[in-house]
Amino acid sequence: MNFACMGSKASEMGAQIGTGEAGSPIGPFNGRVVLVLGFGGLLILMAFAGFDAIQALRHIQQGDESVVEEFLARSRALGQIRSDLYMSGTYIRDYLLEPDTGKADTHRSSLERLHRDMDAALLSYERLLSAEETKPFSTLTSELGEYWKIMDPVFRWNADERRQRGYLFLRDQIFSRRAAMLRISDRIASINESQLTRGKARVTEIFEQHRIRMRITAALTILLGILLAVFCIRKLLGSEREAELRYREVVTARSQLKELSARLVEAQENERRSISRELHDEVGQALSAVLVDLGNFSNALRNKDEEALPARLEEIKRNVENCVAVVRNMALLLRPSMLDDFGLVPALKWQAREFSKRTGIRVRVATEDVSEELPEEHKTCIYRVVQEALHNASRHSSAQLVRITVRQELQRILLSIQDDGSGFDPEQTRGLGLIGMEERVSYLGGVFRIESEPGHGTLIAVSLPIERQRSFEAQVT
Numbered sequence: 001m002n003f004a005c006m007g008s009k010a011s012e013m014g015a016q017i018g019t020g021e022a023g024s025p026i027g028p029f030n031g032r033v034v035l036v037l038g039f040g041g042l043l044i045l046m047a048f049a050g051f052d053a054i055q056a057l058r059h060i061q062q063g064d065e066s067v068v069e070e071f072l073a074r075s076r077a078l079g080q081i082r083s084d085l086y087m088s089g090t091y092i093r094d095y096l097l098e099p100d101t102g103k104a105d106t107h108r109s110s111l112e113r114l115h116r117d118m119d120a121a122l123l124s125y126e127r128l129l130s131a132e133e134t135k136p137f138s139t140l141t142s143e144l145g146e147y148w149k150i151m152d153p154v155f156r157w158n159a160d161e162r163r164q165r166g167y168l169f170l171r172d173q174i175f176s177r178r179a180a181m182l183r184i185s186d187r188i189a190s191i192n193e194s195q196l197t198r199g200k201a202r203v204t205e206i207f208e209q210h211r212i213r214m215r216i217t218a219a220l221t222i223l224l225g226i227l228l229a230v231f232c233i234r235k236l237l238g239s240e241r242e243a244e245l246r247y248r249e250v251v252t253a254r255s256q257l258k259e260l261s262a263r264l265v266e267a268q269e270n271e272r273r274s275i276s277r278e279l280h281d282e283v284g285q286a287l288s289a290v291l292v293d294l295g296n297f298s299n300a301l302r303n304k305d306e307e308a309l310p311a312r313l314e315e316i317k318r319n320v321e322n323c324v325a326v327v328r329n330m331a332l333l334l335r336p337s338m339l340d341d342f343g344l345v346p347a348l349k350w351q352a353r354e355f356s357k358r359t360g361i362r363v364r365v366a367t368e369d370v371s372e373e374l375p376e377e378h379k380t381c382i383y384r385v386v387q388e389a390l391h392n393a394s395r396h397s398s399a400q401l402v403r404i405t406v407r408q409e410l411q412r413i414l415l416s417i418q419d420d421g422s423g424f425d426p427e428q429t430r431g432l433g434l435i436g437m438e439e440r441v442s443y444l445g446g447v448f449r450i451e452s453e454p455g456h457g458t459l460i461a462v463s464l465p466i467e468r469q470r471s472f473e474a475q476v477t
Helices: 003-019 031-097 101-127 131-149 159-302 309-334 337-341 344-359 376-397 432-443 468-476
Strands: 362-368 401-408 412-419 447-452 458-465
Touching (some): 031 101, 031 159, 344 401, 376 432, 376 458, 432 447, 432 458
Parallel strands (some): 362 401
Antiparallel strands (some): 447 458
């Protein structure tokens, strides 16, 4: 296996372990923000549509009322003018044809009052004039002025003059002019009606604009609602798939846990059996040999065989030393004392030397800025992971070289173990040793990664977090 390639792959895996899943975004998109903004926007659109509808209806109602009130005011003023014009003809006729002077003065007073009312009606209508009515209204005002002006000489006639000249005056002056003025007032009335029609058209235009605006708002609201519905459905389906995936993972983890528990019990029994066998075969036999040698030594003392005493004593010493060596090796396998006495790096190097002596596989250990003030659980975890990885390399990979790298950073410690063995498929093969390593790393909040392919060796990468204060104190020390 090319170790240069494996070194770059180890660095890449270390970076992936430190930052999380490779290729995954640092900050996953939060659907809650989209939901809040979406539903908030939808509510704002609905509130705006409702407020706009209320305002438009109020505007339409006000416009309609304004048009109707204006039309009624014009109609009332114009009707007053027409009525006064009719009545003026009646009063002037009664005045001219009345022989009694007292009654004639009464008709004259009524006519003057009618004149004042007509002037007031003209002023009232003038305030409501539109551009189209200005010219005919000016004509009407001028005609009415002439109409009242021609009556001035009549008021100076006596009874005989009124009787002699009254009929001709009514026929030639009053009735003809009144008919012309009525035609002008009819023209103004028609203009007033057209103004009403235009006012209604204006109200209709306002209503049409509001309807278009409402359609746009409704379309935007429906579109936003559809987008929100699609997004919510996708989120729900995604959540359902994720929940199903998590459920499957829980079921798988539970089955693996049961299997792990059974295999742990089996491993514990095997370990006890191995320790028992070692104690029986090695320690027991060595102690039995010591007992035999002590018996022979005792016999030699009783027989006063001084020549055999040194040999017996040397044999006892050799057997005791063998027994001590066996006990020491067993103790180191269970918990290496140098891990407590000298630290992590010497323990790893001792383990590498012992492994190379037993198996013939070369092991290289490289360390960088590794502090001896690491927490005990971190040192134990790294030691056991390396121990299990070396054990797997010797039993399964047929490796010739294993490279171990330990590097400490500010808030984490990185471990990588590479071998040039036969490799395997991590998805298909998951032994108790790998599960145990992963469990150790996960217990400390770390990340465990394994990468291997058949025929291309195996790479194990571990990242363990360490506290900022503790790592700082270790670097200062």
